[in-house]
Amino acid sequence: MNMTSCPHCQQAGKAEHPLLEKILPEGYVHLVCSYEETAQAQFRALIKLRITSEDEVRSWLEDFQISSGHTWRKSKTYPNTGRYNAYRVDLRCQYNTFPKTEGKKTKNTSCSATMYLVLKRHTHSQDRKSRSADPHIKDGYLLNVNLRHEHNHQLSCADVMQKRDVSAETVAKLKALFERGHSPSSALDMIMYDLQEQEGENYAYAAADRSICPDIQFCYRLYYKLFPATSSSPSKEEMLVDLKDRLHQYNVVQGDTNAKIEKTPDGQLVIAVCSPLMKRVHTKLRESGEIMSVDSSGNCDRQDHRIFLLLTHSAAGELPLGVLMTTSSNQSTVTSGLQLLQTLLPGGSFFGRERPDVVVTDDCGALRHSLQAVFPEARLLLSQSHLLRAMWKWLWSAHNGVAKQDRPPLLNSFKSLVYADSAPSRTLQYKRCLADPVTVKYPRFLHHLAEVYGRHEDWAVCLPTGGHNTNRLVDSPVKVVKEEALHRLRSYNTTQLVDFVTTRLEGHYVRRLTDLADQGMSEFSRAKPFLHGNDVDPEKIAQVDQDHYVVQSAKTEMEYDVNTAIGCCTCAAGVTGALCKHQSAVMNTFSHPESFPHVTTPEMRKIYQEIAAGSSGEHLEEMIQKLCRSLTDKLKNDPQTFSAPIRSFLGTYGRLNDSSLRSALFRFGKVPQVTPINLQPLKLMGVQPTAIASRKAAVRGRRAVILGRPAKCSPREHPYSKKQQSRKSEPHSTSTCVENTSLGGDQ
Incomplete structure (x- = not known):
């Protein structure tokens, strides 16, 4: 209980104050000395708290602003002198800005809401206790809060939420992202994507709260306040030194060598990472020694580095075995990267086999030769999804001269050839393709088909793998990484x-494994289709066959061909395999279901939990005992501060069942402090109809699918290689909700 009536004042016996109780923060005991409702949803109250220092007053004020959703500004301050008061401040609502000019547009509504905070002294000269006759001071209630909750504006609408001060927690997150090399724009992207994962369907409401999702201008002001702009961009040598330092710090934090960086003899840079989770996949998952899929993605950053993902299949989807980052995709560089990664693999890698039995890749000669050199005993196969996508691109290229109406039938013929489940049926289907009247019309296609079919023994779909399906071995995880984790941004x-x-x-796969171990899939694991809005008219989508659709643009009247089987579209984004608005329109209109693997046995769930957590049961028991001892020590050393929070924690713990407790433990410390009062009242959100949809769309960043030359790095925006010691030398300001005027004050 966070509110009680004062036994010394006239409010004794009157314990029900719903308007006041709704906005008071948890973890404090509020003594209500007077309470009077002056109008609908308006009241005046006098509250006292057991708070003894100025820092505790500011902490309570910040918690009060979070719980109530109201932002307060300083109206008047008082010097720290006098016999009776240790601290005093007068506060006004942020909608009372005292504008100097009448014509300028401001948020001012001349709001009459005020709050006065007075902290009484409890000691005088020579540490003598106060002789005041006030019974509240004798009981330890030194903070007086005189609250006049008489606002003349809405309290739970989008406009109010967007004008809140950025919380200290969000500022700390931004600082941590800046320290790791993020720019203001990419740091804001990370916060917004994390918020999407945590809030799910409530993301639109949480994103409107500036305290947890700041605006881009605040991010830039904070960035340049911490790290002043430089006149020159970092050199390659400085970037290399910074990368080595960051990887060294990462290894120190992990307590093991999980990442290395190396420069090849020809001057190329390779970075290999095998994180603790990846090492546990090697040693605990049997499938890691059977099939490994490898795929690469370019245009991931401004230096055009390439990422090579090494993954294995499982009932939880594709799980990582290692990651390579290189400055080139030539054979010598990739070979050096794979050899460097081998030095990071744990003992008994690939489930004790030291190499995979089968490796599935795309048709990249340099990559396949490098894998053959590092894993000479492994069998190399071609990915089915890449075969289909390569044929799709070939057919839809105007250079090859295939008529538009003949492209889908030719693709379907090739698809039936790739899907053949035995050698005789594959041979029979190839003869049918050659005799097809549509195929005969294009000698160039016949020649290309013969070249592709000549390597049919290397097709992954034709390999018997002990009951494991090799379809989508590479396609699915790369889509997850590009779209859900890397977000297809080029701003890195x-x-x-x-x-x-x-x-x-690492966090993406930890969440996936944890959700499956808990017998559920999180919202992060589900594909989030684009909101196509008015760009596509669902009534004008024509279905040609089971997988082929023709989508007409409502603005340009152009037609785009969508193939749902291989996830491609003829638009600039969809031709690379990205999820575009035309594919999204087909999914939403025709309700294509998405399937996800499910964990079926307790043994598999236990393995996934061990891979995600990385701790044995005995180790967890020691950590729990250490936690209990730590809480006990804090309670003994400072009972006044920790008694109420620990009592509240124990009361909540006693009311939870096993399912609720498991969910609470997973989300402990990860959920932004957003109260339901700010999220639930949808009818009060004063926004345009398209505002919520726009907040759910992908945010900022330069898309990887954009054609042309990549944008140049702005020297004012990206001084990433500044050394840590120079950053630490700059003054770091502590941000509070009240004293945040230098970064986002009154307008």
Whole structure:
């Protein structure tokens, strides 16, 4: 209980104050000395708290602003002198800005809401206790809060939420991202994507709260306040030194060598990462020694580095075995990267086999030769998804001269050839393709088909793999990484890319394994289709066959061909395999279901939990005992501060069942402090109809599918390689909700 009536004042016996109780923060005991409702949803109250220092007053004020959703500004301050008061401040609502000019547009509504905070002294000269006759001071209630909750504006609408001060927790997150090499724009992207994962369907409401999702202008002001702009961009040598330092720090934090960086004899840079989770996949998952899929993605950063993902299949989807980042995709560089990664693999890698039995890749000669050199005993196969996508691109290229109406039938013929489940049926289907009247019309296609079919023994779909389906071995995980984790942004530099691999990518797979071990899939694992809005008219989508659709643009009247089987579209984004608005329109209109693997046995769930957590049961028991001892020591050393929070924690713990407790433990410390009062009242959100949809769309960043030359790095925006010691020398300001006027004050 966070509110009680004062036994010394006239409010004794009147314990029900719903308007006041709704906005008071948890973890404090509020003594209500007077309470009077002056109008609907308006009241005046006098409250006292057991708070003894100025820092505690500011902490309570910040918690009060979070719980109530109201932002207060300083109206008047008082010097720290006098016999009776140790601290005093008068506060006004942020909608009372005292504008100097009448014509300028401001948020001012001349709001009459005020709050006065007075902290009484409890000691005088020579540490003598106060002789005041006030019974509240004798009981330890030194903070007086005189609250006049008489606002003349809405309290739970989008406009109010967007004008809140950025919380200290969000500022700390931004500082941490800046330290890891993020720019203001990419740091804001990371916060917004994390918020999407945590809030799910409530993301639109949480994103409107500036305290947890700041605006881009605040991010830039904070960035340049911490790290002043430089006149020159970092050199390659400085970037290399910074990368080595960051990887060294990462290894120190992990307590093991999980990442290395190396320069090849021809001057290329290779970075290998095998994180703790990846090492546990090697040693605990039997499938890691059977099939390994490898795929690469370019245009991941401004230096055009390439990422090579090494993954294995499982009932939880594709799980990582290692990651390579290189400055080139030639054979010698990739070979050096794979050899460097081998030095990071744990003992008994690939489930004790030291190499995979089968490796599935795309048709990249340099990559396949490098894998054959490092894993000479492994069998190399071609990915089915890449075969289909390569044929799709070939057919839809105007240079090859295939008529538009003949492209889908030719693709379907090739698809039936790739899907053949035996050698006789594959041979029979190839003869049918050659005799097809549509195929005969294009000698160039016949020649290309013969070249592709000549390597049919290397097709992954034709390999018997002990009951495991090799379909989508490479396609699915790369889509997850590009779209859900890397977000198809080009705004990453090398330092940010390393940070992504060591933090975001690891966290993505930890959440996936944890959800499956808990017998449920999180919202993060589900594909989030684009909101196509008015760009596509669903009534004008024509279905040609089971997998082929023709989508007409409502603005340009152009037609785009969508193939749902291989996830491609003829638009600039969809031709690369990205999820575009035309594919999204087909999914939403025709309700194509998405399938996800499910864990079926307790043994598999236990393995996934061990891979995600990385701790044995005995080790967890020691950590729990250490936690209990730590809480007990804090309670003994400072009972006044920790008694109420620990009592509240124990009361909540006693009311939870097993399912609720498991969910609470997973989300402990990860959920932004957003109260339901700010999220639930949808009818009060004063926004345009398209505002919520726009907040759910992908945010900022330069898309990887954009054609042309990549944008140049702005020297004012990206001084990433500044050394840590120079950053630490700059003054770091502590931000509070009240004293945040230098970064986002009254307008």
